[in-house]
Amino acid sequence: xxxxxxxxxxxxxxPEYLENKDIMSFMEVINRSYKNFExxxxxxxxxxxxxxxxxxxxxxxxxEEIRKRDASISNLKEAIHFIKNKHQHIDEEDVLxxxxxxxxxxxxxxxxxSVFSSIINNIKSGILLENEKQKVLYCNSRFSCLFQLDEENxxxxxxxxxxxxxxxxxxxxxxxxxxxxxxxxxxxKQDVASEILEMKDxxxxxxxxxxxYNNGEFKGHFWxxxxxxxxxxxxxxxxxQKQFFDEILDNIPADLAVFDKDHHYLFLNxxxxxxDATRKWIIGKTDFDYCISKGISPxxxxxxxxxxxxTIQSKKEIQFVDEHPxxxxxxxxxxxxxxxxxxxxxxFVIGYGIDITSVKKVELKLEDALNKLKKTNExxxxxxxxxxxxxxxxxxxxxxxxxxxxKKYANELDEKAMSYIHFAVDGSKRMKxxxxxxxxxxxxxxxxxxxxxxxxxNLILNDVLKLxxxxxxxxxxxxxxxxxxxxxxxxxxxxxxxxxxxxxxxxYRKEDTSPELTITVLDKGKNWEFAFKDNxxxxxxxxxxxxxxxxxxxxxxSDYSGTGIGLSVVKKTIENLGGQIWLESEExxxxxxxxxxxxxxxxxxxxxxxxxxxxxx
Numbered sequence: 353x354x355x356x357x358x359x360x361x362x363x364x365x366x367p368e369y370l371e372n373k374d375i376m377s378f379m380e381v382i383n384r385s386y387k388n389f390e391x392x393x394x395x396x397x398x399x400x401x402x403x404x405x406x407x408x409x410x411x412x413x414x415x416e417e418i419r420k421r422d423a424s425i426s427n428l429k430e431a432i433h434f435i436k437n438k439h440q441h442i443d444e445e446d447v448l449x450x451x452x453x454x455x456x457x458x459x460x461x462x463x464x465x466s467v468f469s470s471i472i473n474n475i476k477s478g479i480l481l482e483n484e485k486q487k488v489l490y491c492n493s494r495f496s497c498l499f500q501l502d503e504e505n506x507x508x509x510x511x512x513x514x515x516x517x518x519x520x521x522x523x524x525x526x527x528x529x530x531x532x533x534x535x536x537x538x539x540x541k542q543d544v545a546s547e548i549l550e551m552k553d554x555x556x557x558x559x560x561x562x563x564x565y566n567n568g569e570f571k572g573h574f575w576x577x578x579x580x581x582x583x584x585x586x587x588x589x590x591x592x593q594k595q596f597f598d599e600i601l602d603n604i605p606a607d608l609a610v611f612d613k614d615h616h617y618l619f620l621n622x623x624x625x626x627x628d629a630t631r632k633w634i635i636g637k638t639d640f641d642y643c644i645s646k647g648i649s650p651x652x653x654x655x656x657x658x659x660x661x662x663t664i665q666s667k668k669e670i671q672f673v674d675e676h677p678x679x680x681x682x683x684x685x686x687x688x689x690x691x692x693x694x695x696x697x698x699x700f701v702i703g704y705g706i707d708i709t710s711v712k713k714v715e716l717k718l719e720d721a722l723n724k725l726k727k728t729n730e731x732x733x734x735x736x737x738x739x740x741x742x743x744x745x746x747x748x749x750x751x752x753x754x755x756x757x758x759k760k761y762a763n764e765l766d767e768k769a770m771s772y773i774h775f776a777v778d779g780s781k782r783m784k785x786x787x788x789x790x791x792x793x794x795x796x797x798x799x800x801x802x803x804x805x806x807x808x809x810n811l812i813l814n815d816v817l818k819l820x821x822x823x824x825x826x827x828x829x830x831x832x833x834x835x836x837x838x839x840x841x842x843x844x845x846x847x848x849x850x851x852x853x854x855x856x857x858x859x860y861r862k863e864d865t866s867p868e869l870t871i872t873v874l875d876k877g878k879n880w881e882f883a884f885k886d887n888x889x890x891x892x893x894x895x896x897x898x899x900x901x902x903x904x905x906x907x908x909x910s911d912y913s914g915t916g917i918g919l920s921v922v923k924k925t926i927e928n929l930g931g932q933i934w935l936e937s938e939e940x941x942x943x944x945x946x947x948x949x950x951x952x953x954x955x956x957x958x959x960x961x962x963x964x965x966x967x968x969x
Contacts, residue, residue: 478577480513484570486538488513498557498577499523525550537561538573548580555581607685607705613698615639615660624705652676656687663689664698673712674705684712751780807843809836809850813871816851823858833871837880841949845925852922853945857886862940879931882947890939900933 478495482488491508495501499520501508508516517534521527530549537544544561551557562574601608607624609617617634625631634642639653652674663670674685690702758765758773765773817824817831824831831854854869861867870885891899900923926933930950937943 476578478575480573480575480577481564482513482573482575484572486513486573487511489572495577498579523551523553525552541570555579556584605706607687607703609703609705611660611701611703613664613701615657615701618700659687660689660701663691663701667691667693673708682709683707684709747780751777754780804840804842806838806840807846808838809846812843812847812850813854816847816854819851820854820858827858827861828866829858829861830866830868831871832869834873836871836873836882837875839880839949839951841929845929849922849925849947852919853884853947856919856945857884857888860886860888860943862887862889876948878952879948879950882949883944884947885942885944887942890941891935891937891943892939893937896935896937 476494478498479490479492480488480495481490488509488511491501496508499516500523501516501520517531521530524530533547541563543563544559547559549557549559556579558578558580560576562576563570564572564574601619601621604621605623608619608621609624610619612618615638616636617638620631620634622628622631625634639656640650643650643653655672655674659670659672669688669690671686671688674687676683676685684707685705686708687703687705690704692699692702754773754777758770758777762770813833813836823829857869858867865887868887870883872883872885874881874883900919923933926947926949930952932948933945935943935945
């Protein structure tokens with residue numbers, strides 16, 4: 353028989369009643385029911401997420417359970433007293449009433465405890481419940497698993513937990529500290545929440561403790577242990593990532609700020625404002641607040657606010673240049689706003705700024721140099737025009753007078769004198785041609801004088817061939833060409849290029865051989881590649897570069913006419929259009945001039961413009 357029940361019977365029931373069979377049968381029923389009741393009365397509470405509120409709820413539930421248990425014992429006492437006071441024969445009806453009463457009490461307890469026990473057995477926390485003498489009332493499987501206790505071979509409930517406490521302390525990094533803390537908690541009898549414990553195998557546990565009281569009387573200890581290893585790892589990973597990104601943001605060599613939709617600062621890095629105090633102060637404030645605090649003009653704040661509103665309205669990145677007057681001169685800051693929207697709702701705006709003072713100063717210097725260079729070029733062009741005009745005038749006078757001299761004194765001059773006059777007139781003509789060529793060369797690249805238009809290269813080639821028709825007929829030249837493309841470019845410069853290359857193909861022919869010129873084109877994706885192939889005298893590779901230099905001739909003027917400026921004009925024109933020219937040649941076989949012209953229709957930038965573009969990028 354159950355010890356508690358036996359003590360109650362011996363205390364309240366006279367010995368002579370123990371021999372009554374009906375009473376003993378009734379007691380056996382009560383004994384079995386009470387054993388089942390106590391077996392199921394292993395209660396606890398603790399949810400996976402431990403909190404002070406849950407500890408209070410646990411304490412309340414435990415107190416209610418103890419109250420119900422005490423009430424059951426009290427009801428049992430009343431039943432025994434009832435039997436004891438029956439000095440005569442006990443009616444069968446009385447036994448039946450008492451039996452049903454006890455059964456109903458136990459049934460209500462079992463229903464309530466069954467639901468509660470089911471919840472406790474399925475939570476992920478390790479639960480341990482001890483009475484006031486530190487004997488285990490309840491220990492769930494999760495607790496045994498956490499501390500490697502063998503539930504099958506060890507009878508934990510009903511035994512003192514101190515020996516096992518010594519066993520599990522060895523699992524922690526500091527066993528003695530663990531034991532002292534447990535002892536301190538139990539002595540103080542004060543609730544504890546969320547203590548962190550580190551185990552030797554790397555696990556991290558969170559411990560909570562609650563005392564159990566009933567009607568002001570201490571009844572036991574409630575322990576809760578939860579494995580939070582993965583949670584702590586995740587938290588540490590978040591901390592590490594935050595620290596990593598904070599280091600990046602704090603050390604990035606640019607101003608970085610984050611604003612809310614009303615342009616209030618949410619974040620600033622040290623590059624934007626070096627003072628920690630000022631940086632903390634401005635969070636939640638605007639540029640207007642900053643200008644007021646510094647006693648400076650709000651003009652900068654007004655400009656930034658305007659751009660800020662513009663970037664929100666457009667939902668696009670916008671950049672602008674801030675100018676800051678300082679004692680050392682004006683600082684230039686290139687700033688950008690990046691609005692961030694989620695589901696069409698503005699979340700924040702990122703502000704980015706980088707000091708471009710040094711670049712801006714170089715840009716201003718280059719711009720000034722470009723203006724000066726432009727002015728110098730204009731002066732040189734004016735000079736070239738005036739010089740050519742002034743040079744041509746005396747040449748015309750020399751040629752005119754020599755021609756008059758030849759006509760008037762033709763009969764009086766011998767052949768030698770006449771040859772001198774011829775040389776002088778021829779030299780004057782060639783000098784005039786050189787001056788005209790110089791003027792033409794100086795004008796190459798001035799695309800502002802021309803207008804970009806749709807060009808049919810087939811028509812241009814036909815016009816060029818008509819200009820050379822007499823030469824073609826006299827030499828028996830053959831011209832072959834495929835259908836050329838229509839492109840958008842400058843008509844006059846391209847006409848000069850085709851004219852010069854066709855003229856060279858016809859001019860530099862082998863003696864007693866009719867010239868033959870083939871013109872083809874290939875689509876190279878971003879470029880058109882033209883080829884002008886002739887069967888002329890060819891060029892030695894060592895002269896490939898020389899032929900493009902101004903006034904550089906490879907032959908005697910008596911063999912081939914010209915001033916040596918044609919290919920220089922071609923090269924300068926092609927490069928100004930963003931293209932390239934090169935050649936392949938073999939002496940005695942012929943030459944192929946290759947011309948590549950981009951399809952984007954953009955003239956090649958000058959060296960100064962290239963530098964400015966590089967700075968802007």
